[in-house]
Amino acid sequence: MTARATEILRRAGAEQHSLEDYAGCVPRWCTGCGDNAILAAVQKVCREEQLPLEKIVFVSGIGCSSRFPHYMGTYGFHGLHGRALPVAEGIKMRRPDLHVFVNTGDGDCCSIGAAHWVHATRYNMNMTVMMHDNNIYGLTKNQASPTSPMGTRSNTTPRGSVLEPFDPLQATLGFSNLSFVAQVPDWIPELLFQVIHEAHKHRGFSFIRILQRCPEFQANRWEPCMQDPASVRILTHENGVKLSPTLARAYKNNQEHDPSDLVEARRIVGTSEEIPVGIIYRNPDVPCYEDMRKPDRLYTPDHVKSGLEEELDKFTIWPRD
Amino acid sequence: MSVAIKKQATPVSKPAHEIDEHIVEILSDSGEGAQKCGQSFGAISARLGYGIWTVEIIPAEIQPPARSVDGASGNRIRVASRRITNGGDKADLAVAFNEQVLRGRLNANELKPGSIILLEDKWRHDDDPSIAASYVAVYDELLERGFDAIEIPMETECLKIVNDPRKGKNMFVLGLLCSIYSLEVEAAHEQIRFIFGKKSEQIIIANQRLLDAGYQWAEDNLDIKFKIQATPPVEPSIVVNGNTSIALGVMASGMEVCAMYPITPATSASHYLSDVFEKVGGVVHQAEDEIAAAAFAVGSSYAGKCAVTITSGPGYSLKQEVIGLAVMAEVPLVVIDVQRGGPSTGQPTKPEQGDLLTACFGSHGDAPKVVMAASDIEDCFYSVITARRIAEAFNTVVVLLSDANLATAQQPFPRPEFCEEWLAAPIDQSPVDEDYLPYDWNARSGQRRRVIPGQPNGMHTLTGLAHDRNSGVAYNLKTNKEGIRNRSLKLAALQKTIKPPTVLGDDEGELLVVGWGSTRGSIEEAVQRIRADGHKVSSMHLKILQPLASGIREIMQRFDKVLVVENNWADSMDDELIDEDNRRYSNLGWLLRARCLVDIDCWGEVGEQPIKPGTVERVIRERLN
Ligand SMILES: Cc1ncc(C[n+]2csc(CCOP(=O)(O)OP(=O)(O)O)c2C)c(N)n1
Ligand code: SF4
Ligand SMILES: [Mg+2]
Numbered sequence A: 001m002t003a004r005a006t007e008i009l010r011r012a013g014a015e016q017h018s019l020e021d022y023a024g025c026v027p028r029w030c031t032g033c034g035d036n037a038i039l040a041a042v043q044k045v046c047r048e049e050q051l052p053l054e055k056i057v058f059v060s061g062i063g064c065s066s067r068f069p070h071y072m073g074t075y076g077f078h079g080l081h082g083r084a085l086p087v088a089e090g091i092k093m094r095r096p097d098l099h100v101f102v103n104t105g106d107g108d109c110c111s112i113g114a115a116h117w118v119h120a121t122r123y124n125m126n127m128t129v130m131m132h133d134n135n136i137y138g139l140t141k142n143q144a145s146p147t148s149p150m151g152t153r154s155n156t157t158p159r160g161s162v163l164e165p166f167d168p169l170q171a172t173l174g175f176s177n178l179s180f181v182a183q184v185p186d187w188i189p190e191l192l193f194q195v196i197h198e199a200h201k202h203r204g205f206s207f208i209r210i211l212q213r214c215p216e217f218q219a220n221r222w223e224p225c226m227q228d229p230a231s232v233r234i235l236t237h238e239n240g241v242k243l244s245p246t247l248a249r250a251y252k253n254n255q256e257h258d259p260s261d262l263v264e265a266r267r268i269v270g271t272s273e274e275i276p277v278g279i280i281y282r283n284p285d286v287p288c289y290e291d292m293r294k295p296d297r298l299y300t301p302d303h304v305k306s307g308l309e310e311e312l313d314k315f316t317i318w319p320r321d
Numbered sequence B: 001m002s003v004a005i006k007k008q009a010t011p012v013s014k015p016a017h018e019i020d021e022h023i024v025e026i027l028s029d030s031g032e033g034a035q036k037c038g039q040s041f042g043a044i045s046a047r048l049g050y051g052i053w054t055v056e057i058i059p060a061e062i063q064p065p066a067r068s069v070d071g072a073s074g075n076r077i078r079v080a081s082r083r084i085t086n087g088g089d090k091a092d093l094a095v096a097f098n099e100q101v102l103r104g105r106l107n108a109n110e111l112k113p114g115s116i117i118l119l120e121d122k123w124r125h126d127d128d129p130s131i132a133a134s135y136v137a138v139y140d141e142l143l144e145r146g147f148d149a150i151e152i153p154m155e156t157e158c159l160k161i162v163n164d165p166r167k168g169k170n171m172f173v174l175g176l177l178c179s180i181y182s183l184e185v186e187a188a189h190e191q192i193r194f195i196f197g198k199k200s201e202q203i204i205i206a207n208q209r210l211l212d213a214g215y216q217w218a219e220d221n222l223d224i225k226f227k228i229q230a231t232p233p234v235e236p237s238i239v240v241n242g243n244t245s246i247a248l249g250v251m252a253s254g255m256e257v258c259a260m261y262p263i264t265p266a267t268s269a270s271h272y273l274s275d276v277f278e279k280v281g282g283v284v285h286q287a288e289d290e291i292a293a294a295a296f297a298v299g300s301s302y303a304g305k306c307a308v309t310i311t312s313g314p315g316y317s318l319k320q321e322v323i324g325l326a327v328m329a330e331v332p333l334v335v336i337d338v339q340r341g342g343p344s345t346g347q348p349t350k351p352e353q354g355d356l357l358t359a360c361f362g363s364h365g366d367a368p369k370v371v372m373a374a375s376d377i378e379d380c381f382y383s384v385i386t387a388r389r390i391a392e393a394f395n396t397v398v399v400l401l402s403d404a405n406l407a408t409a410q411q412p413f414p415r416p417e418f419c420e421e422w423l424a425a426p427i428d429q430s431p432v433d434e435d436y437l438p439y440d441w442n443a444r445s446g447q448r449r450r451v452i453p454g455q456p457n458g459m460h461t462l463t464g465l466a467h468d469r470n471s472g473v474a475y476n477l478k479t480n481k482e483g484i485r486n487r488s489l490k491l492a493a494l495q496k497t498i499k500p501p502t503v504l505g506d507d508e509g510e511l512l513v514v515g516w517g518s519t520r521g522s523i524e525e526a527v528q529r530i531r532a533d534g535h536k537v538s539s540m541h542l543k544i545l546q547p548l549a550s551g552i553r554e555i556m557q558r559f560d561k562v563l564v565v566e567n568n569w570a571d572s573m574d575d576e577l578i579d580e581d582n583r584r585y586s587n588l589g590w591l592l593r594a595r596c597l598v599d600i601d602c603w604g605e606v607g608e609q610p611i612k613p614g615t616v617e618r619v620i621r622e623r624l625n
Helices: A003-011 A034-049 A065-071 A084-094 A106-112 A114-123 A168-172 A189-201 A223-227 A245-250 A262-271 A301-315 B034-047 B099-107 B129-144 B154-159 B169-180 B185-195 B201-221 B242-253 B267-280 B290-303 B313-318 B320-329 B356-361 B377-394 B404-408 B477-495 B517-532 B552-557 B587-596 B613-624
Strands: A056-060 A075-078 A099-105 A127-133 A180-185 A205-211 A232-236 A254-256 A275-282 B017-019 B021-028 B051-057 B073-080 B091-096 B111-120 B148-152 B226-228 B237-241 B257-260 B283-286 B307-311 B333-339 B370-373 B397-403 B410-414 B461-463 B509-516 B537-542 B544-546 B559-566 B601-604
Touching (some): A034 A065, A034 A205, A056 A065, A065 A099, A065 B461, A084 A099, A106 A114, A106 A127, A189 A205, A301 B237, A301 B242, A301 B267, B021 B034, B034 B051, B034 B073, B034 B410, B154 B169, B185 B201, B242 B267, B242 B377, B242 B397, B242 B404, B290 B307, B313 B333, B320 B333, B320 B397, B356 B587, B509 B587, B509 B613, B552 B559
Parallel strands (some): B111 B148, B257 B283, B509 B537, B559 B601
16 A cells, blocks of 8 residues: 555544554664664554654664664654754754654764753753664774773774763763653663653653664673673663563562652662663653743744834834924 | 134034034943944934944953953944945044043054044043053144044033943933034934833933033034034935844744854844844744754754854854755755854954855865855845745755944845745645655756655655665765756756846946955945046946856956955965965955956955955055056
8 A cells, every 4th residue: 555545544544554654764774783673662652652654753863873764754854973963953943743753873972962962951852862872883883982881892992992981871860951861771672662652752852871782893792781681670660661570570670760759860870780771760840942932923924024014113214204 | 733622602503514424433441332322323323314334343352451452342433425335444533431442543543644533531630640641642642643632521521410420421422423413412312212212211311411411512612513414314214233134134034943152243143133033933042052053953944944043154164064964955044154253263353254265165075055145234134035035945055144344334224125025935734745756856957845844745864865866875876976966956047047246337447346245335435436536447246156147257358457355365466475376365266266267366355344445445546557
């Protein structure tokens, strides 16, 4: 069936959007790349919410992960390295009707685009941001990223990286006007789906750090964690993620965490030996910039005319009679 | 020789010298209000039907040390019986609140020999003997050099009315000037009411009293009175500076989003816009930096109407990568660069036209974009409207160049009459055909239909990667080439619609002067002066710099010599090291030589002040000999 026909049927209520409707070009990521898992989860969220295809925009920077929009059957904007967030803000500003998603890499977000990330958090515009953190620069072929563990051997650190890694969670929990922070690995599909789904439903700037596998350049990075479920501590809550019975059997290391508790969120992120997973912080009451900056007056040609005339009056020299 | 200060009251009807024009400078320490005084003097004159052009004199710091040579803050106002297009040459009259700020202007040679200087006299009696000595030294020097220096007890007189003379001297001076130039006090009262409109009635009245005091003091004590013929306006006109004009243009163009990051001398456009844009449903976003501002504007344009980002040189450089993206992805974008002295932080408050080549050829790879320049205050307004229309018609980047000269200069122009065609079309959310291709380039014009999020069936991912007609990533050379060709073609298609520039003066002759942007007024005035002597000199001013109109070469070929004059650097052939092989031409010089294969000479000046007509006149005369 053509996309158009599907659309007509869907509108008539006869058919729902299927997963395939949300699919775009065939992904060109490496086999086993965690980005594939993220793509699958995102498409499921879109189907779950039955988001209209034309009302969705995926915005990205540059990197393996930033190819994401091409693989969605929605609108997309694959822009510049590090600059996905300001582009997404510009889109959202006058188009609150659009569902805006952002895909960014650890280099894209925490290095070249770090300033935008700080401020995007503060603007708190309603969008879902997925930071695909594979601890490496993938697209440019294996250079250390700010999140690479100390000692990472890469093409720019052949004898091992010398700096302590940057912790995106600790950083973001220090930003002002925080609204939603989560962390989830790409290899637990059920949680990945839940977290992205919650992030999308949250009204505000929802930031998810996704621990992403890069078998090509960081083959062993997450392997031990995958093998050892106890290395992951799942934060559950009625306002956070919930474990299904199956998942609860596999992941015994979990704890209740109220996502509204910022002090506790900072404590967990700052001290936990294990990887905290789930919704770390959530505050639904932070106002969104696009709402606050919405002009009282609608844009109409009549308003432009009257507004302009009013201003011109201030500077006008009328002939004296 | 000094005009004696008459102690006895003179009758109000002193005979006035009839003059054609005068250039007045008002100079103070920063914060003493000389700028407000100057702007008001200009506005009153405009109201009464004089031609005016005002130039701000701005120190580099917010609070430069008091009484310093480099700290002069104020205004130059050129008042004439006819339309004025520039700040003119040297001043005929200066009012100085202390002798040091005056010294700055003397050093810069901005005052006519023998001109009238009204000097605050309080420093003569200053408690600090070094200050008193410095004052006396300057005063004596003025007399010795033949200036008509007159001491005025500004502070003493103001203290009779207000407690803090620092906040009132400027209105006293305004009163002096109204008397000297025979301006109606009534018009000045109206102006005070207008500028202090938001303040209390008490403040308005106090300022009007200061004005009256200044007026009366001049009537009673000064021997100088001028009268310039005014032509009372028959049509309404508006008096604004270039940045306000740009902001009004943004409102009138139908754009809804302006994203910016503060930078001198562009910021005041955004200040004003921030105050008024929401009235028409628009919004100014102050981003975290210029890259974000440009990217924000691109995002807005992508999802709706064309947006604008306003900046100056250093910020313009930061936007280059985003400009390349907008060109590549074919997202309409208006970038306004209010140029300042560069490179680097350069001279933030001083005029320069140094960004033309970077505007034409900046970003990276082949990034064809449209470049326009505003040539006067009125043009600032209409250029924004045109820029928005071109950006949207061709889905590309339009760079509009203004500069520090236009930014703060004021000039009256006919009040614009709103016209709905100025506005962008409402955003289209209708479904598109199933076989829609995001880059379905028109083979003849390179244009494409832009479809935005929300339109059913139009889904595609815009990308800064080379792409095919379906906006898919171009993995082969041929597809990439097709995109490059079509983006380039758009400029050619636009070029076909541009009319050749007009020539001021004869169509042929000894010398053609070519310029662009804010130097128009000075160039044309210089050319007219020289034409009055019988020389066959003409001028041509370019508004669209990329693509250049057809016919420019033919016009140039009808003159014996062509000289480009602009406010940027050009190596001088008088320099020992410079020859034809290493000479760096001025910006437009390079451009026209390359485009037209004509041996064009150029002259450029990078100075503190806008280029003066007298300077252009001198340069032309040298070239004629
Ligand atoms: C301005 C600029 N600098 C550098 C690059 C080269 N570049 C492309 S992607 C990338 C890093 C990608 O790493 P990351 O953001 O972690 O994404 P990943 O590929 O790992 O998903 C770099 C440095 C670029 N495209 N643009
Ligand atoms: S290089 Fe790594 S991140 Fe990039 S596609 Fe391959 S596996 Fe994924
Ligand atoms: Mg990465």
